[in-house]
Amino acid sequence: MKCAILPVTPYQQNCSILVCEETGRAALVDPGGDVPRLRAALEQLGVSLEKVFLTHGHLDHCAAADEVRKEFGVPIEGPQREDKFWIDQLPEATRRTGFPPADAFEPDRWLEDGDTVSFGKQTLQVLHCPGHTPGHVVFFHVGVRLAFVGDVLFQGSIGRTDFPRGDFATLIHSIRERLWPLGDDVAFVPGHGPTSTFGHERVHNSFVSDARFR
Known part of the structure; x- marks a missing residue:
């Protein structure tokens, strides 16, 4: 599997294009616009x-998902059901922020921790990682050691927790107890900004470094 990253929306959100090179099939992670x-x-x-x-229900990650579904005739999988209230707010959120109008929608499949998603001949694990939003999920490809973490973790930072139903302690727990065990060698694509590895963040990210929690 290979991955191309295309920043979209005024928020420069990292939409990832995942490609199964064997079949020529693709998946989009977080088409926000x-x-x-x-x-x-x-x-x-x-x-x-x-x-x-979809990793979660914030507009810069999902506002164009239903448009893509209708244009290409493909299903939407994710996030976890606790983010339904965010997706239901899309009409108001897009109006308030000046995004192109978007209707609320229902994914074809809500995801749960331990699920898998697939396209072509590729399979990714699903990890429920709440804190930034209650229904946030992370997608992890074991074979290429690559995770798509949405707004859970960034290079040198972590996701905001001041939105409705965000929680700082829960986010820290998701990162340290759900992501770190995947391995220091795992690279990740965040929702915004440059890629990094879990090992690098364990050393250099002051929010979640091992040194902070000794």
């Missing part, structure tokens, strides 16, 4: 979109 750019990127890669995966 800019559908024409996503369409062009898929065409340039020469792949066929099969699924949409």
Whole structure:
């Protein structure tokens, strides 16, 4: 599997295009907006979109998901059901922030911890990692040692917890108890900004470093 990262929306949210090189099938992780750019990127890669995966229900991660579903005829999988209230607020959230209008929608499949998602011949594990939002999930590809963590963790920082139903202690627990055990060598694509590895963050990220919790 290979991955292309395309920042979308005024928030420069990292939409990931996952490609199964064996089959030419693809999945989008968190298509928050800019559908024409996503369409062009898929065409340039020469792949066929099969699924949409969502880490959580904030508008910059999911506002274009239903548009993509309708245009390409593909299912939406994720996030976990506790983020339904965020998706239900999309019409008001997009109006308030100046995003293109988006309707509330229902994913084809809500995800739970321990589930898997697949496209082409690729499979990713699902980890429920609440704290930034209550229904946030992370997608982990064991074979290529790559995780898509949404707004749980960033290079040098962590997700905000001042939104409704966010919780700082829960977020720290998700990172240290759910992500770190995957391995220091695991690279991750955050919802915004540059990629990193869990090992690097365990040393250098002051919010969740091992040194802070000794």
